[in-house]
Amino acid sequence: MNTTKKQAFFNAYAFHGCIIILRSNHPKASQTERVFEKYGIMKRRIWVRRVKNANRHYLETGLCGSYDTAGIVDSELDGKPVALFEDTELKEEPDDICLERRMIVGGKKFVISSVFPKDAHLTPTDKLLSLIDKEQETERNSF
Known part of the structure; x- marks a missing residue:
């Protein structure tokens, strides 16, 4: 939940x-x-702004770059405000948009990149749901 x-x-x-x-x-x-x-x-x-202290959160959980401590800011894309976490970097390329966040989990550093094609007909969520539907259909047909 x-x-x-x-x-x-x-x-x-x-x-x-x-x-x-x-x-x-x-x-x-x-x-x-x-x-x-x-x-x-x-x-x-x-x-x-969220009030949870990032340093205290890291000591309690071992996570740095958590959504629990990141505030939200509006960046502008194509003249419209887009809500992003304040530690997210938006990079606009000719064919796609890239969002990058840096995190520390259990002492290991990670850079998480999400790339979204500008001319995509389906969102990444739509594609994932379509894949799940296909897998479920295959499972139903195998019985």
């Missing part, structure tokens, strides 16, 4: 001469969205 909570954020709406910051679930959020669409300049998410 996954008990990880979604990291909280605020929306910052920039207008000429002012910035309005609201929680994502604020009662006036939808009204502010409508005003922003008409008069706004820029909208960004402000992520609430």
Whole structure:
């Protein structure tokens, strides 16, 4: 069972001469969205930092680079904000996008790279689910 909570954020709406910051679930959020669409300049998410200390977490678990301690920041890709962990590096190449994270697990250093083709018709999750479906179909047919 996954008990990880979604990291909280605020929306910052920039207008000429002012910035309005609201929680994502604020009662006036939808009204502010409508005003922003008409008069706004820029909208960004402000992520609430996780409070778990990375050093204490490493001493307790032997993990450095854990999602439990990484905050979220918005990087920009094709003019749109993309939520990434703050220790993730986004590298944009002509044909693909690469995300890299560095971690220490049990004293060993790892660099985790995820490469996503720009012209992909299916997401990596869609491909994985398709593979699982094919394996299950093969198992059913073998009986």
